[in-house]
Amino acid sequence: MFKHQQSAHCESGVTSSLLNHSGLSLSEPMVFGLASALAFAYIPLVKIAGMPLIAYRMPPRSIIKGVQKQLGLKMCYQTFSNPEQGMDELDRQLDQGRIVGLQTSVFWLPYFPDAMRFHFNAHNLLVYGRDGDDYLVSDPVFEDVVRCDAASLKKARFAKGALAAKGMMYYPTQVPQSIDLASASVNAIKKNHRTMTGAPLPVIGLRGIRHMGKCIIKLSREPNKREKYLPHYLSHIVRMQEEIGTGGAGFRFIYASFLKETSKALNNELLAEAAEIMAEAGDEWRQFALVSSKMCKGRKDMNGEELAALLNNCANQEAKAWQLLKQYR
Amino acid sequence: MKIDEVPQDTENSTYGDARKLVYAVDEHGDFVGVKSSGWVVEAEATQSALNLIEQQCDAAWQRARNGETAPLEYYMCYQRMDLALLSQVSGLFQWRIRRHFRPAIFKKLNHKLLRRYSEALGLGIDTLQQLPDHPLHGRQAHV
Numbered sequence: 264m265f266k267h268q269q270s271a272h273c274e275s276g277v278t279s280s281l282l283n284h285s286g287l288s289l290s291e292p293m294v295f296g297l298a299s300a301l302a303f304a305y306i307p308l309v310k311i312a313g314m315p316l317i318a319y320r321m322p323p324r325s326i327i328k329g330v331q332k333q334l335g336l337k338m339c340y341q342t343f344s345n346p347e348q349g350m351d352e353l354d355r356q357l358d359q360g361r362i363v364g365l366q367t368s369v370f371w372l373p374y375f376p377d378a379m380r381f382h383f384n385a386h387n388l389l390v391y392g393r394d395g396d397d398y399l400v401s402d403p404v405f406e407d408v409v410r411c412d413a414a415s416l417k418k419a420r421f422a423k424g425a426l427a428a429k430g431m432m433y434y435p436t437q438v439p440q441s442i443d444l445a446s447a448s449v450n451a452i453k454k455n456h457r458t459m460t461g462a463p464l465p466v467i468g469l470r471g472i473r474h475m476g477k478c479i480i481k482l483s484r485e486p487n488k489r490e491k492y493l494p495h496y497l498s499h500i501v502r503m504q505e506e507i508g509t510g511g512a513g514f515r516f517i518y519a520s521f522l523k524e525t526s527k528a529l530n531n532e533l534l535a536e537a538a539e540i541m542a543e544a545g546d547e548w549r550q551f552a553l554v555s556s557k558m559c560k561g562r563k564d565m566n567g568e569e570l571a572a573l574l575n576n577c578a579n580q581e582a583k584a585w586q587l588l589k590q591y592r
Numbered sequence: 593m594k595i596d597e598v599p600q601d602t603e604n605s606t607y608g609d610a611r612k613l614v615y616a617v618d619e620h621g622d623f624v625g626v627k628s629s630g631w632v633v634e635a636e637a638t639q640s641a642l643n644l645i646e647q648q649c650d651a652a653w654q655r656a657r658n659g660e661t662a663p664l665e666y667y668m669c670y671q672r673m674d675l676a677l678l679s680q681v682s683g684l685f686q687w688r689i690r691r692h693f694r695p696a697i698f699k700k701l702n703h704k705l706l707r708r709y710s711e712a713l714g715l716g717i718d719t720l721q722q723l724p725d726h727p728l729h730g731r732q733a734h735v
Contacts, residue, residue, distance in 0.1 A: 269613050269625070269627075270613060270625075271612070271613045271614060271615060271625065291625075292615065292623065312641075312674060313674070370671075370672065371714065376606065376607055376608030376609075376610060377608070377730040377731050378606035378607075378608070378638055378639070378642060378730075379606060379607070379608075379638075380672065380730075381641075381672060382672060382673065382677055404612065404613070405610060406610060406611055406627065418714060422681070423680055423681045423683075423712075424677055424680040424681050425680065494640065495640060495641075495644060497637075498636070498637040498640040498641060499637075499641070501633060501634065501637035502634070502637045502638060502641060505631065505633070505634040505637070506606075506634050506637065506638055508612065510613065510614050510615045510625075511593060511614035511615060511616070512593070516593065516614065516615035516616070516623065517615055519615075519623060520615045520623030523621070523622060523623055524623070527622075535621075538623075539621070542593070542617060542623075545593065546593060549593065552633050552634075552637075553633050556632075556633040556636050556637065559636070559637075559640065560636060
């Protein structure tokens with residue numbers, strides 16, 4: 264029997280559910296951490312509705328691929344150029360009793376609250392059965408299972424545009440029944456340490472966080488951007504940090520949870536301490552969101568320097584965590 | 593964030609009736625998933641993005657009403673797309689779509705092109721051809 268579990272984030276949630284269903288019990292934070300998925304990137308060249316791309320995690324599909332590599336799973340991925348074929352193949356797998364992961368657009372899913380419907384093509388969900396014209400869907404960011412009619416699901420799977428899913432469906436074909444957490448966690452944390460501190464570009468990792476602060480200062484000094492553009496820009500940052508299923512504070516709480524869970528499993532003090540520092544970094548991010556929201560709404564004077572200082576707090580706090588994690592072997 | 597600090601702001605929540613999972617610390621310092629019915633800070637950010645879309649939608653409706661653009665532009669905004677996205681989804685160049693926004697040209701558009709727009713926007717061809725009496729938002733359906 265398939266058991267739905269609610270998650271903070273779609274991709275780590277789907278991965279965790281698929282693994283649990285295949286007999287390997289791994290929580291959402293463990294999946295996220297072992298995939299080395301924590302990141303920060305500020306990419307003004309790529310625009311989302313006219314705003315720079317801001318990401319608190321690695322790009323879509325890297326969680327499932329990261330876990331696959333780290334744990335040695337075997338996965339089957341399929342994309343389709345013909346939507347009918349894509350739906351037929353889904354039916355075929357469901358009829359064999361498989362639980363199937365799908366990449367979809369958010370906009371065309373009928374069960375999403377209206378305020379959450381945006382054209383984002385890299386949402387992940389699980390389909391666990393069919394009932395007449397409806398597909399039985401376990402969408403990990405929802406509390407309970409939902410239903411989706413065939414026409415809408417087809418539209419969502421084959422929506423075009425950036426990150427188009429092309430009907431992508433996936434399922435594990437071979438799952439190990441136990442993992443060597445000690446070595447997997449060392450590798451995963453080492454890799455994540457490189458992303459956060461060693462990227463050659465100033466817009467990635469800890470430097471990226473500080474860079475975003477500088478951009479805010481710059482915008483706040485431009486008279487024609489300060490009034491209208493800057494509030495939208497700040498709202499955009501907050502949305503990327505909180506709205507899109509990050510578990511709070513741009514995945515920092517999920518990552519802290521991974522560190523803590525691993526520290527308990529391996530009885531490791533260093534990881535427990537790093538978890539605490541990372542959670543404090545998350546609190547700093549929430550503080551940044553709170554203050555920038557006040558400034559956008561005019562409950563506080565707009566002050567770019569203050570916001571940049573708050574972001575530097577986040578970066579400093581995360582730097583402390585990574586310094587500690589560098590010693591984890 | 594401790595469990596009792598997880599925001600439960602139901603007023604103006606953008607989640608509908610749903611609750612979202614966030615991670616917080618319990619009394620032993622362990623992390624647990626906690627359901628949150630909303631955080632006003634997040635809701636305001638989402639609302640700000642939605643307001644921007646609705647303003648564009650209303651403006652496009654007004655211009656279509658005045659005969660300065662075709663209903664197509666209004667429906668593009670209604671479906672929360674911009675020109676760049678509609679171009680990607682329909683496979684038509686932006687300059688072509690912009691040309692189709694001219695009411696005289698839109699009126700003469702052939703069935704094949706109308707079907708492409710209809711599929712890209714997920715709206716019927718009949719709908720696309722007429723402007724509603726008022727600009728609509730979100731899931732309010734055009735009949």
